[in-house]
Amino acid sequence: MVKLLSLVLALMMLFTACAFAEAAPAETLFTPGTYEADAQGFGGTVHVAVTVSENEIEEVVITGDAETPALGGVAVATLGEAIVQAQTPHVDALSGATVTSTAIIAAAEDALELAGADIALLDEYRRDTDENVVKEEKTIETEIVIVGAGGAGMTAAIMAQQAGKDFVILEKMPYVGGNTTKATGGMNAAETHYQKEQGIEDSVELFVQDTMKGGHDINDPALVQTLAEQSAGAIDWLDSIGADLPKISFSGGASTNRIHAPADGSAVGNYLVDKFSAKLEELGVQVMLNTTATELIMEDGKIAGVKAESKDTYYTIKAKAVILATGGFGANLDMIAGYRPDLRGTVTTNAPGATGDGIVMAQAVGADLVDIEQIQLHPTVEQTTSMLITESVRGDGAILVNQSGNRFTNELLTRDAVSAAELAQQGQYAYIIFDQHLRDNLKAIEKYVKNGLTVQADTVEELARKLNIYPYFLTMTMKQWNEAVQAQNDGQFGRTTGMDNDLTTPPYYAIQIAPGIHHTMGGVKINTQAQVIDTNGNVIPGLFAAGEVTGGVHGGNRLGGNAVADIVIFGRIAAESAIEYCK
Numbered sequence: 001m002v003k004l005l006s007l008v009l010a011l012m013m014l015f016t017a018c019a020f021a022e023a024a025p026a027e028t029l030f031t032p033g034t035y036e037a038d039a040q041g042f043g044g045t046v047h048v049a050v051t052v053s054e055n056e057i058e059e060v061v062i063t064g065d066a067e068t069p070a071l072g073g074v075a076v077a078t079l080g081e082a083i084v085q086a087q088t089p090h091v092d093a094l095s096g097a098t099v100t101s102t103a104i105i106a107a108a109e110d111a112l113e114l115a116g117a118d119i120a121l122l123d124e125y126r127r128d129t130d131e132n133v134v135k136e137e138k139t140i141e142t143e144i145v146i147v148g149a150g151g152a153g154m155t156a157a158i159m160a161q162q163a164g165k166d167f168v169i170l171e172k173m174p175y176v177g178g179n180t181t182k183a184t185g186g187m188n189a190a191e192t193h194y195q196k197e198q199g200i201e202d203s204v205e206l207f208v209q210d211t212m213k214g215g216h217d218i219n220d221p222a223l224v225q226t227l228a229e230q231s232a233g234a235i236d237w238l239d240s241i242g243a244d245l246p247k248i249s250f251s252g253g254a255s256t257n258r259i260h261a262p263a264d265g266s267a268v269g270n271y272l273v274d275k276f277s278a279k280l281e282e283l284g285v286q287v288m289l290n291t292t293a294t295e296l297i298m299e300d301g302k303i304a305g306v307k308a309e310s311k312d313t314y315y316t317i318k319a320k321a322v323i324l325a326t327g328g329f330g331a332n333l334d335m336i337a338g339y340r341p342d343l344r345g346t347v348t349t350n351a352p353g354a355t356g357d358g359i360v361m362a363q364a365v366g367a368d369l370v371d372i373e374q375i376q377l378h379p380t381v382e383q384t385t386s387m388l389i390t391e392s393v394r395g396d397g398a399i400l401v402n403q404s405g406n407r408f409t410n411e412l413l414t415r416d417a418v419s420a421a422e423l424a425q426q427g428q429y430a431y432i433i434f435d436q437h438l439r440d441n442l443k444a445i446e447k448y449v450k451n452g453l454t455v456q457a458d459t460v461e462e463l464a465r466k467l468n469i470y471p472y473f474l475t476m477t478m479k480q481w482n483e484a485v486q487a488q489n490d491g492q493f494g495r496t497t498g499m500d501n502d503l504t505t506p507p508y509y510a511i512q513i514a515p516g517i518h519h520t521m522g523g524v525k526i527n528t529q530a531q532v533i534d535t536n537g538n539v540i541p542g543l544f545a546a547g548e549v550t551g552g553v554h555g556g557n558r559l560g561g562n563a564v565a566d567i568v569i570f571g572r573i574a575a576e577s578a579i580e581y582c583k
């Protein structure tokens with residue numbers, strides 16, 4: 001009887017979940033209403049409230065009192081109108097106020113996604129009107145072109161500027177940050193001064209072993225060795241530009257506490273993008289926003305620059321070296337389905353610029369690709385908003401339960417294993433459950449609460465009822481889990497980490513989650529100097545690549561914390577190699 005009841009409840013929930021996932025009816029752009037979101041600006045939080053009708057962005061109200069009046073304040077005052085005019089959040093950032101502009105655009109994007117918008121479609125509409133513009137042609141000469149201003153590109157740009165190089169950095173979106181802004185956990189690094197100060201034993205060898213094991217041993221061992229060896233130095237470099245990551249915790253697949261995060265536990269991606277943007281502004285580097293690289297120029301078997309275009313200009317940028325930092329292809333669902341037909345229709349957590357341009361451009365000049373079909377699902381993605389629930393929630397002690405209220409896996413196995421376990425549950429989803437103590441210690445959770453993703457209750461029974469789970473089962477599961485934490489022994493699934501705190505402080509919270517496309521692990525083949533390798537195994541002179549555009553570092557499964565390590569470490573190496581090559 002109880003079984004029958006939970007089956008009926010599970011089916012009801014599945015139905016409700018499907019109905020809820022349908023955010024905006026197919027023939028309209030938005031679900032009418034006012035939607036709000038926040039993002040971190042230069043001086044504090046920027047708040048954006050977007051009012052939409054079925055097919056129009058009607059009003060955008062921005063508040064950000066802590067922004068500097070002369071720059072950020074102007075962005076706060078003007079970008080709302082610009083978004084209404086363009087009918088997309090992707091408007092030009094205000095020159096000199098990229099941090100505030102980026103925050104406004106990101107918050108407007110989040111708010112519109114809550115309204116059920118397909119942001120790529122909004123951009124399509126805008127691009128259609130742009131096509132009528134007659135473009136001028138312009139030639140620029142420089143030493144290095146950096147393509148893409150996400151984590152890897154901005155790291156390379158800071159390095160190039162500090163070395164006094166002549167370079168340009170292109171970004172196709174109206175804001176910087178790319179997928180890096182979506183990184184929630186932290187950065188893996190071994191033998192760092194923070195680990196030593198906090199008495200955490202770790203080693204380069206262990207970092208290598210964990211990364212290879214996590215990647216199912218198909219990673220390029222030389223790249224992994226470089227990643228691990230240079231990780232502590234990269235943490236020092238981040239310290240030197242004011243982007244310190246002192247809070248260390250555990251992340252899935254690591255054999256010790258290795259993931260480094262901002263002191264207040266906030267999401268690493270936004271934190272680093274803010275710090276990198278601020279540093280670039282301080283150094284006087286202007287990112288060429290809204291400028292898409294379209295083609296690599298080759299002359300006499302060597303890279304000689306890139307072709308690019310903006311709304312009103314076709315550029316020929318002549319340069320000795322090009323650094324591709326264009327990110328992955330997780331937002332290009334056709335390219336995903338081309339390499340992995342089984343993933344057609346899966347939601348993506350990716351930023352809209354992650355369309356694989358760098359991979360296509362590199363292939364056109366003969367670059368080899370590695371592990372291109374290796375695409376990572378993240379196990380905790382809220383499906384109606386595609387918002388990623390950071391791994392730190394599980395790392396700090398949350399559990400996953402299915403619609404019957406039972407745990408079904410060690411929650412801190414690698415992402416592919418946890419995703420597979422979820423897909424094996426009835427309805428192919430689960431709930432992540434945590435308590436007030438965990439919320440109090442993890443700032444990232446506030447965003448989920450603010451966006452209405454959490455179900456909250458004063459008791460476990462009440463939470464179960466709200467989730468249509470039979471209360472007895474969830475109560476038993478929580479009791480068993482808290483006993484396991486007390487005994488430091490998870491007899492059920494052998495979990496050994498993220499067990500420092502039990503879940504006994506009300507209120508209790510749940511977020512319904514399922515897997516989503518998160519990271520494309522394959523890409524352009526590079527060597528340990530970030531030089532791009534062609535299909536004959538030779539270096540393509542003058543072409544360098546770093547970050548998610550490359551393949552080989554993560555193998556068949558990327559560990560949480562290794563994307564940020566990848567962008568900072570290989571972003572630095574790509575810059576050093578390009579600088580050396582230009583000498």
Ligand code: ADP
Binds near residue numbers: 172293356357
């Ligand atoms: P990574 O983590 O490797 O740095 P990100 O996704 O954070 O990757 O950043 C990649 C950046 O490159 C994004 O901001 C994206 O919009 C940008 N980008 C992608 N393709 C192009 C292109 N063709 N021209 C210019 N910028 C691009």
